[in-house]
Structure formats: structure tokens, C-alpha cells
Amino acid sequence: MAAILIKRQRPRVEELLARYASVIGRDFPGYRNHVYRTITYAMHFLGNDPECEALVETAFAYHDIGLWTEHELAYLEPSEAVALADNERYGWGLDAEALRGAIHWHHKISPYHGPHERVIEACRKADWIDASKGALRKGMSKDAIVQVEEAFPNLGFHDTLLRLAKDYGGSTLVGGIKVTLGIVKW
Template sequence: MPPSHPDVSATAVEPSTIMAMTDATPSSAQPAQAVLREAVHERIAELFTRDSAVFGRDLAPYRGHAQRVAALVMGQVDMRPDWVEPVAVASYYHDAAIWFEHTWDYLPGSESLAAQELSRTGHEGEAALVTAMIDEHHRVRPARNPHPLVEATRRADATDVYRLPLPPHVSRDDYRAMLKRFPDNGMHLMLGRGFVMGLKERKRLNPMPMVKL
């Protein structure tokens, strides 16, 4: 069972607050995007600070991965204030049940944890979107959900995990900057340990239960 958490509803950035901060006009569109992107990274950082003990030695590699996934998602879309919480929560929780529930079959648990977080912060209305972002993020083919954040999340995770070609609108220099700000810190060693967990847990029948065609 995941550990209980204090009420963190005050830490979630409300869309109305961000809208006031950005007040986007044609000349301020790029600064507005920067504000929204930074709000996502700050929200993810808050969650990792709160739950740092859960991740143990995998804190640094998973934190870097989650932040890069968020950055890659946001590099593919024009961010909106009401997308800050979904992108942050989906990026943070997309693999999180590996540590919260000690399982390699982690999609259902990660979706449940994300829904609980959205409920704590008063964003229950985003649960269906965040569930889809997590549930589809290991699909081999394009996501079976039309929302742009769902496919953006799938592409973002594939890029960071498998080093596949970069998603649309993200350059190699962009990705290098992401790695510089949010270092890898042994992410693939972390994934290797998870795969061994899967072999033991699934008795070799299906060591990759999260992958969908």
C-alpha cells in the first residue's frame, strides 16, 4: 500500500493562477510557454521531495526520467494552463507503482496513485486524461486516444527509454539540454533491476506486462 501523504492541495498550481501569470499575447507567447513548463517541473520536484523515501537508490534516476518525459511532452505541444497538473502528475506517476507497490506490473497501480493525487488536489476531472497518458505510454503503435498529450507521452517515454528518434518539434540540442538539466543518473541500470524483478515476479511468462501493441 502507498504511504499516506499530507494534504498537498495547496501546492498544486491552479490554472487560473497560471493564466494570470502568463497573460499571453502574441508577443508574450514564448515566455508564457516557459512559465507553464517551469510550473510543471516545479510540481514534479515537489512530489519527489515529498515522496523521496519511497524511491530509495532509484530516486535520482527516476526523478531525471520523469522530468525529461515531462519536458519531451511539453516540447511537442503548445502548453495550456489546465494541462500543467495532468502533465506533472502523469510524468511523475507513470512508472511509480514499481516503488510504491513493489511490482513490475505497474500500470494499474500507477494509474490508481495518479488518480488519488488528482483527487487530493481537486483535479478529479483530469483523471481520465491522466489515466490514458499512463496506460498508453508503453504502446508500440500510436496511442489509441485522440488527446494530444496521450500520444506525446508515449513518444516522450519511448525517446527517453529506448533512445528512439526524437519526437516532433524536439531537436537534438533540446534533448541535450534536458539531459544536462535532468541527468540520466543510471536510468538504464535502474530499468535493468526492474526487468529482473519482472522475471522473478512473472515467472518468465510475461516479463514485460506493461507493453501493449
């Protein structure tokens, strides 16, 4: 694979996330960097195909948004709903099924096969890389992961997920079980 392309500014992402900055609150910097890391990985898997960029950026801006908009640990469907509603409201013209799929399947354990496979699979692998802090590389080089993490530091994002699991689930254990049952797909 070619060297990883790191875009430190993505105007579309900034515009999309700005709408939800007050809802995300203190968790915003960590979530923003998570979004940038996952986009960077997914776009690398897609050969930085400009035809996929708007969809990937939008999917990742919204992929976890239900954690904050709905205070839900089973946040995939709420995140999909917000993304699809905004796609319609703002007239972005993104393929609704591809957008929904990229969000819905991003925690799938095994490879995704089906409609929009190329982009959904790239997003799935990208989120697993970041969710595991690079322990799962999905074909990405260690060096590329280090470069991306240096460009977009964690800023406590994974700690935020643990805190939200405890806050919304009543305890870290119960919240962790709810998250697993609510978002992990086989």
C-alpha cells in the same frame, strides 16, 4: 518547432515526488530526472500549453511509480491507481480519464487515437524518446534531446530498470519478458 523550453525546477513535480521519495529510495535521483526529461519533451510537443502542464507533470510523476509502491513489473495499472487516488485525496481536480490515459498508454507502440489524444500522444512520444535514450526521436531534434539530457542527466535510471526487472522477475530475461507483456500496448 521552436527551441525546447527547459524548466529546471517544477514545484508541482517536487511536491508530488516528495511524497514517494522514501519509497523510491536510492533510485529517486534517476527517476526524478526521467520525470523531468519526459515532461520537457511532452510539453514541447504540446507547444508548452499551460492548460496541459499540471496534467502532464502529474502523469509523469506517477507513470512508473508502481515499480516502487507495488514492486510490480506490470506497473501501469498500479501507477494509475496511485495517481487517481491522490488526485481524489488531494482535490487536484485533474481530469481522471486523461490522467489515467496518459499513464496507461505511455508505452503504446503505435500512435494513440481516442479521448484526450493530444496530451496522451504527447506523453507517449515523450516516454519513448527517453526510454530509448533518444534513439527514437518521435520528431524531436537531436539537439533538443542533447540539451534535455544535459539538463537532467540519466543518473543510472535505465540501469535501475534493468535491476528492478531482475529483482522482481527473478532474472533479467524473465523480468524483461514480464515487463514487455505487462506494459507494452499495441
